[in-house]
Amino acid sequence: MMSIATPANGHYEIGFLLVPGFSQLAFSSALEPLRMANHLVDRRCYTWHLVSRDGAPVSASSGLQTGVDHGFDEDLSLDLVLVCAGVDVQRHCDRDTLRWLRRLAGRRIPLGAVCTGGYVLAQAGLLNGYRCTLHWEHISSIHEARMFPEVTFTSQLFVMDRDRYTCSGGISPLDMMLTLIARQQGLELAEAIAEEFIHERIRDVGDRQRTPLRVRLGHSHPKLEEVATLMEANLQEPLSLDELASYADLSRRQLERLFQRYVDCPPLKYYMDLRLMRARLLLRQTHMPITDVALACGFISPPHFTKCYHDRFGHSPSGERKRRSDRVAEASAQHAEAARPPGEK
Incomplete structure (x- = not known):
């Protein structure tokens, strides 16, 4: 079961930390389901905030610049923060970034990552004792270098372990966010979003990355x-x-x-x-x-x-x-529980 507390009004504030060189595809795959959720229900279920270290625009791996709303010096009230990274992620695990993420964890704000953002969380020590995932290329190199021994890396598309949510990159953030929306707003809405995006099926936490045979062989x-x-x-x-x-x-x-x-x-x-x-x-x-x-x-x-x-x-x-069918029934029950007015039994 997911550990994000359900706001009484069913509204969630989601933060996206954009790390220089982030994957535009992975970021968009995480953000767009939230936009479509608001559109389909005709109300604001989700509000998102883009964050960078200094509040300045951030260049994606493609070179495109994205403006942000906040810097680390602003105090934000958020229900979830996702770290969006991409190429050369090791260069961007600076002290300020790691300190900011640790501060969020200290406030018990759930944390997640798309693409190589999990590397940043691991570097901050915020995945110790958790299961998580990264793109198969990075998992392979981490294993070879024997890094982060207290973190359990899996080859799953995405992992939701207590208050940590990580996915492998590409379009896998779409499946992770659709799963999140299904738990928070109901499976019917998540499936409607998938149809709008011509995404024929919502992959779940049991699905794995297709690792090339050469990588598995070494x-x-x-x-x-x-x-x-x-x-x-x-x-x-x-x-x-x-x-x-x-x-x-x-x-x-x-x-x-x-x-x-x-x-x-x-x-x-x-x-x-x-x-x-x-x-x-x-x-x-x-x-x-x-x-x-x-x-x-x-x-x-x-x-x-x-x-x-x-x-x-x-x-x-x-x-x-x-x-x-059991998973669908469980998601529906969780949605009904979340929609119940506070205090009602």
């Missing part, structure tokens, strides 16, 4: 990457092992040895896992009939799909759908 192997790309492009009509080997100009035995050596599993098992992960995403985020999901992921026989799914995830495809 090195690049062209033939292995080529085969993995072929698998990802042919989920609905899976290729045979002989076809995969032929396309990559390998023998079947060479292909099996490559996967066993570098991925530690047979190629067909890796392929099956890709198909099942895709099926889980469709079951969670669409209303496609289960039979259609099976076909879309290369399973001609529904019983075979059910067996493979249960073996991989510990429950059936219909059980996955029930979990989704």
Whole structure:
């Protein structure tokens, strides 16, 4: 459950700290859902405040400058502050920025981050004992450098751990903010915003970043990457092992040895896992009939799909759908509780 206290009037004040070199895409993906929420309900559910260290405009990684409303010297009453960063984030973890964030934490203001903003929070010591996420490139480098041993980094798209909210960058802030809006204002509004943005499904905290195979392996192997790309492009009509080997100009035995050596599993098992992960995403985020999901992921026989799914995830495809319904019911209950007038039981 989220730990942001619900204001009695259902209105939230959100701060965005813009760090020089921030990602304009990630920032916009976090801000725009708030604007659309206000538009669709025709009232101000959210007010946002842009902040920089000295109150001066900030240049994004693209070079575009964005004006801000406040500097660190102003006292703001906020319900959440999100750190928006991007390239060269290490250069911008200055003493004033870290001190300001620690001061907010001392006032028990929930903190979050988009893109590499989580690095700033970690540098301030504000993610110690928390689970969080960053873009896969930065997670890899942090692990290699053995930085922030008290922080648990995950490969999830976004993480909401108590009063810390982090996401991996790109358009993942959109999913995190839609999840936040669903909890605060109701799932119906969040889904309406997703439709307005032509965002076909709201990804949840269980979804993970698609880390390139070379990153997971710790090195690049062209033939292995080529085969993995072929698998990802042919989920609905899976290729045979002989076809995969032929396309990559390998023998079947060479292909099996490559996967066993570098991925530690047979190629067909890796392929099956890709198909099942895709099926889980469709079951969670669409209303496609289960039979259609099976076909879309290369399973001609529904019983075979059910067996493979249960073996991989510990429950059936219909059980996955029930979990989704339970999440919707939980979000609706939280919305109803938040909308209840103070003192009413």
